[in-house]
Amino acid sequence: xxxxxxxxxxxxxxxxxxxxxxxxxxxxxxxxxxxSGAKTLVVQYRTHEGRSRRMSLGKYGELTPDQxxxxxxxxxxxxxxxxxxxxxxxxKRIAPTVNVLLDVxxxxxxxxxxxxxxxxxxxxxxxxxxxxxxGHMKLSSVRRQDIAKLHHALRATPRQANQVLAVLxxxxxxxxxxxxxxxxxxxxxxxxxxxxxxxxxxxxxxxxQRLGRTLELADQEGLPWIIKAGKRTAKHLPKDAAKRKTPVxxxxxxxxxxxxxxxxxxxxxxxxxxxxxxxxxxxxALPSRKGDERKPHPVSSSAIEILSEFPRVDGSPYVLPxxxxxxxxxxxxxxxxxxxxxxxxxxxxxxRIHDLRHTVGTFAAQAGSNAFLISHLLRHRNVxxxxxxxxxxxxxxxxxxxxxxxxxxxxLQGEE
Numbered sequence: 001x002x003x004x005x006x007x008x009x010x011x012x013x014x015x016x017x018x019x020x021x022x023x024x025x026x027x028x029x030x031x032x033x034x035x036s037g038a039k040t041l042v043v044q045y046r047t048h049e050g051r052s053r054r055m056s057l058g059k060y061g062e063l064t065p066d067q068x069x070x071x072x073x074x075x076x077x078x079x080x081x082x083x084x085x086x087x088x089x090x091x092k093r094i095a096p097t098v099n100v101l102l103d104v105x106x107x108x109x110x111x112x113x114x115x116x117x118x119x120x121x122x123x124x125x126x127x128x129x130x131x132x133x134x135g136h137m138k139l140s141s142v143r144r145q146d147i148a149k150l151h152h153a154l155r156a157t158p159r160q161a162n163q164v165l166a167v168l169x170x171x172x173x174x175x176x177x178x179x180x181x182x183x184x185x186x187x188x189x190x191x192x193x194x195x196x197x198x199x200x201x202x203x204x205x206x207x208x209q210r211l212g213r214t215l216e217l218a219d220q221e222g223l224p225w226i227i228k229a230g231k232r233t234a235k236h237l238p239k240d241a242a243k244r245k246t247p248v249x250x251x252x253x254x255x256x257x258x259x260x261x262x263x264x265x266x267x268x269x270x271x272x273x274x275x276x277x278x279x280x281x282x283x284x285a286l287p288s289r290k291g292d293e294r295k296p297h298p299v300s301s302s303a304i305e306i307l308s309e310f311p312r313v314d315g316s317p318y319v320l321p322x323x324x325x326x327x328x329x330x331x332x333x334x335x336x337x338x339x340x341x342x343x344x345x346x347x348x349x350x351x352r353i354h355d356l357r358h359t360v361g362t363f364a365a366q367a368g369s370n371a372f373l374i375s376h377l378l379r380h381r382n383v384x385x386x387x388x389x390x391x392x393x394x395x396x397x398x399x400x401x402x403x404x405x406x407x408x409x410x411x412l413q414g415e416e
Contacts, residue, residue, distance in 0.1 A: 002021065002023075002024060003023060003024050003025055004021065004023040004029065004030070004031055004041075004065045004069070005065055006064065006065055008021070009021075009031055009039060009060055009065055012031060012033050012039065013033075014033055014034065014035050014036065014037045015033075015035065016035055017035065018032065018033070018034050018035065019032075019033055020032055020033070020042075021033070023069070026069060026072060026073065026076075028043050028044045028045050028072065028076060029041075029042075029043055029068070029069060029072040030042050030043070030044065031060070031065075032056075038059070039059070039060040039061075040056055040057075040058070040059050040060065041056075041057045041058055041059075041060055041063055041065065041068035041072075042054055042055060042056055042057060043055050043057055043071070043072040043075050043076065045075065045076055045079045046079075047079065047084050048079075048082050053084065053086045053087075054086075055075060055085060055086040055089070057071045057072060057075075058071075092138065092140070095138050095139060095140055096138070096139045096180060097135060097136060097137060097138055097139060098130075098131075098134045098135050098136070098137050098138075098139055098142060099131060099135035099136070100139065101139050101171055101172075101175050101180060102126055102130065102131065102135070102171060104174075104178065104180075105170075105171040105174060106119075106122070106123065106126075108174075108178075109170070109171075109174055110122055110123075115291045118291075122167055125160070125163060125164060125167060126167065129150070129154060129160065129164050130150070130164060130167075130168065133150050133153070134146060134150060139175065139180055139181060140181060142172075142187050143187055144187045144188075144189070144190065144191060146187065147165070147168065147187045147188050147191050148191050150164065151164065151165060151191055151194075155194065158194035158195065158196050159194075159196050161193075161194055162193045162194055162196065165188055165191060165193060168188050169186060169188035169189075172185075172186040172187060172188055173186055200358065201350065201351060201352070201355045201358060202355060202358045202359040202361075202362040202363075203348070203351065203355070203356075203359045205411060207346070207347075207348050207351075208359075208408070208411035208412065209411055209412070209414045210346040210347060210348065211342070211343075211346045211348065211412065212411060212412025212413060212414060213346075213414065214342050214345045214346040215253065215256070215257065215342065215412065216412075217345075218247075218248040218253060218338075218341075218342060218345075219248070219250070219253055221245060222245040222246050222247040222248060223245060223246065223248055223341050223342070223345050224245050224345065225245070225246065248338050248341060248342070249323070249334055249338050251320040251321070251323075251330050251334075252320075252330065252334050252335045252337075252338035252339075253338065254306060254307075254310055254319075254320060255269050255270060255320050255330065255335050256335070256338070256339060256342070256353070256356070257306055258272075258303055258306060258307075259353065259356045259357070260356050260359070260360070260408055261299065261300055261302045261303040261306070261404075261405050261408060262284060262286070262299050262300075262303050262360075262401075263356075263357050263360030263361065263364075263377060263378050263404075264284070264286055264357070265290070265354075265357065266332065266335065266353055266354070267332070268286055268287060269320070270320060270329050270330050270332060270335065271318070271329045272284065272318070272319045272320065272329075273317045273318055273319060274312065274317060274318075274319055275317065276294055276319075277304075277307060277319070278296060279304060279307075279308060281296065282298060282299060282300075282301060282304050282398070283296035283297055283298055283299060284296075284297055284299050284303070285297070286379060287379060288379055289379055289380065290379070297379070298398040298401055299401055299405075300401040300402050300404065300405025300406075301402065301405065302405040302406075302408070302409050303401075303405065307319065313326045315327070318330070335353070336353070339353050357378065360377070360378070360404055361374055361377075361378055363404050363407055363408070364377055364378075364400060364404060367400070367403050367404065367407075369400055373400055377400055377401070
């Protein structure tokens with residue numbers, strides 16, 4: 001057997017069949033010559049279990065014989081320690097990728113434990129921000145630097161960047177539970193979140209009065225058209241400014257008023273059904289916390305009065321049925337469009353619909369209510385501990401609802 005050098009490797013000629021040249025000095029180190037003339041440096045060894053294995057080190061030309069000899073020496077050393085380098089290579093090649101983990105995470109966790117809307121949000125977040133950047137990587141090879149780099153790439157949208165970290169942290173924790181990664185190897189750990197700008201917008205007394213006048217105008221006459229600057233539409237406008245008004249969807253107006261008087265979430269009022277309302281007990285059936293089933297919740301007499309005069313639509317179970325299909329609830333888009341017109345006319349362009357809920361919470365705090373009552377009033381999720389100490393009697397909640405309702409009523413009417 002020759003000593004494998006550049007000269008002997010160059011001199012090796014292909015035959016009709018694959019053949020090998022083995023090194024005379026390092027047992028197991030050799031050259032594989034294919035009929036096509038392709039030459040590959042290999043190392044052959046026997047595992048501690050007695051299985052013969054042949055492992056490719058690299059093609060000749062990309063690797064010199066001396067370089068391959070060093071690699072072969074390292075491989076044989078690991079074999080003597082009881083390892084199987086070729087098996088490790090094969091396992092790494094077929095190891096799951098991050099995309100595989102995310103698929104399992106969605107099917108085994110998100111689809112089982114999360115609400116449909118949350119599931120859609122997570123799917124969209126993973127598709128837009130994670131899969132294209134990390135999806136192809138082997139799951140076992142993901143390190144904290146990879147997560148930090150992804151987080152930094154999303155720095156323009158800090159809230160979204162932090163949401164990505166939260167989702168990935170949960171996914172990698174579950175990867176440990178499922179045996180896909182070693183324990184205590186979560187690469188998201190210690191990656192510092194960005195500081196988010198917390199929004200705490202609520203209406204002042206003056207803004208509340210402007211909103212009240214706008215709601216009254218929208219209900220009785222309609223609101224003026226919104227004419228965008230730069231549009232060449234002046235010649236097409238009616239000369240009489242009084243005719244430049246269009247009505248606002250009355251169901252959207254009703255929805256906005258109910259949001260204000262109840263502090264509820266938009267989706268909770270938009271999907272409210274008549275069976276959810278008890279006029280005698282003055283309650284709306286609302287979720288005890290976000291995403292839960294509806295249960296009776298005390299509301300102010302102002303909210304009850306609005307619905308006692310509101311017309312019902314035959315064949316529709318909803319308080320606010322859809323405009324085209326009364327068997328479906330009113331579209332969120334219809335409500336958003338109405339609010340867009342109302343807030344511009346009331347000169348509160350930065351106020352979102354959800355800020356009405358913030359206003360209710362702020363008024364409750366200003367009325368002297370404690371955190372326990374406010375958390376029940378707004379049905380926040382973090383009431384698990386306080387439930388042990390707070391009386392569930394509806395009376396204090398009703399008093400609070402009445403006080404807020406009276407203040408909002410006065411503000412909308414422009415009274416002290």
